[in-house]
Amino acid sequence: MPRTGRLTTATAVLAAISALATACTGQGADTASDDPKADVTLNFWHGWSAPSEAKAIEENIARFEKAHPNIKVQVTGNMTDDKINQALRAGGDKAPDVVSSFTTDSVGKFCNSRAFADLNPFLAKSGVDKTKVFPKTLLEYTQFDGNQCTLPLLHDAYGLVYNKTAFAAAGITEPPKTWSRFTEVAQKLTKLKGDSYEQVGLMPTFHGYETKPTRLAAQWGATYFGADGKSNLAGDPAFAKMLTAQKDLVDKLGGYEKLERFRNTFGDEWSAEHPFHTGQVAMQIDGEWRASMAKEAGVPFEIGTAPLPVPDEQAADYGKGYVAGTIMGIASGSKKQNAAWELVKYMTTDTEAVVAFANAIHNVPSTLAALESPNLQVTPEFKTFLDIARHPKSSSTPAKADGGTYQLTFEDFAYGVEKGDVTDIPAGLAKTDQQIDTDIAKAK
Structure with a gap:
């Protein structure tokens, strides 16, 4: 856990x-x-x-x-x-x-x-x-x-836990290493059932347990703060690229509302009814504990683990994580x-x-x-x-005087992006930077 x-x-x-x-x-x-x-x-x-x-x-x-x-x-x-x-x-x-x-x-x-x-x-x-x-x-x-x-x-450490049996059935021979391939695999593993799903390749929304903006930002090598200590979300293109890629995956798997309706049928993250255990999701962004928990739950399929994919242009850095x-x-x-x-x-x-x-x-x-x-x-x-x-390029979120408040502010903005409420990501990130800087100044 x-x-x-x-x-x-x-x-x-x-x-x-x-x-x-x-x-x-x-x-x-x-x-x-x-x-x-x-x-x-x-x-x-x-x-x-x-x-x-x-x-x-x-x-x-x-x-x-x-x-x-x-x-x-x-x-x-x-x-x-x-x-x-x-x-x-x-x-x-x-x-x-x-x-x-x-x-x-x-x-x-x-x-x-x-x-x-x-x-x-x-x-x-x-x-x-x-x-x-x-x-x-x-x-x-x-x-x-x-x-x-x-x-x-x-x-x-956070990586990818996946259903090897489902991979084999879909003709997928290895876990995806790049984000474009990750998107293809997630689509291929998704099975529709009426206006919902029998299985999604991945639950990509940021309410999906460990699928957090901070986990994905690490794969893009994002830097949260500049040398001057100010929030750097708008200054580092990695954040906008990550949010755009995640929103694209949400759309390709059926859209935010449809995915959220399915997510609301999932069991508790720490129970045997976790959707990875039940076969409702074929890939899960998670930590080192998930494979052993799935085995303890008695899943009927073979389990594989791998690092999370990286952006295509950073393929040489595959293996890193949050x-x-x-x-x-x-x-x-x-x-x-x-x-x-x-x-x-x-x-x-x-x-x-x-x-x-x-x-x-x-x-x-x-x-x-x-x-x-x-x-x-x-x-x-x-x-x-x-x-x-x-891995030398694995990373974490830096400690700040406001604790995790800056991460929550970023996460709230990411929720708006995936819902489609945000149309101008760079402008939204700049506004988010201002809020983060204000909160940290108050905390000090």
Whole structure:
């Protein structure tokens, strides 16, 4: 299951995070006064809730406590960012010392508000060179303006999961690598049923689970902000090209209204009734978790995975994709920051710990060493996403002071494009840039 946090969830917590700006002053490794070798109990809050995931956390904590017998960890799971922020504002002995969040998009807010401590001094004191431990893209989305207030704790890569049986029946011998071929394959795999569908090759609308503008923008190599820090949606032709291509695919598969009516018949994204599982869609833009979930659902067809296609003019870059992931940090108000750092360091940088956790919950490891570990359990379907994570041109959305608000603004504009409500994309992007710049200025 993806661990990136939904943008709608991100906006719900932005105000709560902002409220921490005056309450949290934070301290660094040089000023934290607690003795990490003293007997102490840490409060660790995370968002995982499934029994297998909770078990994986407990097993990792048990390994940590064995290596650090003086530190006990009180684990609280199934915690939302909203609950975490309420506890951080309240403070006290019951507040978390260490936090893991799925909301990557809120890193800018976490750092800007000083809700989490800057980990750069802790890394330096421990002799950990973060540039040699973590992939460059992961470091970019876990810090803001030089403040490394979080570190990566596993991550997700997005690609294409497809029905190999349906491909074979349609005479398609390989997954599409370019957008033009992707469009052809999606049309060929679409089966009409009356005024609806028996199957669509792909659900291309931006409400279709993981089919988000940010996922597709990564395939075009889009740059969200210029060197001056201003929004760059109108300045980078990649955004207009992506939106035009997506709108063309929507039209060729039957149009927005017809596709949305069919999409409204789909089951929940995290249930066995997911439309890929039921055969309602033949290709799905998704993460590394989907193939294993489909197998667990008992699908009667063979599953394939591949990188998402790229624009025809960027065929040489095929293999790249969008990446994001879970973050981990230390509460600025914690009185146990040196001990808390020992836990964060272990869970995010220890190769054995990272690999064990990745194997247990089927996510992509977040360190360079773990990605290459012989102990990492790799199926053919999973290898696709490891390769996407390693690709030098894979990218993520940058951290900003307004958290994920700028992404929501872009997404709202993209909804208008695919519906046909927007006729002048460049002008609309320029207006969207203005709104994004205004929101970020207010957040600062």
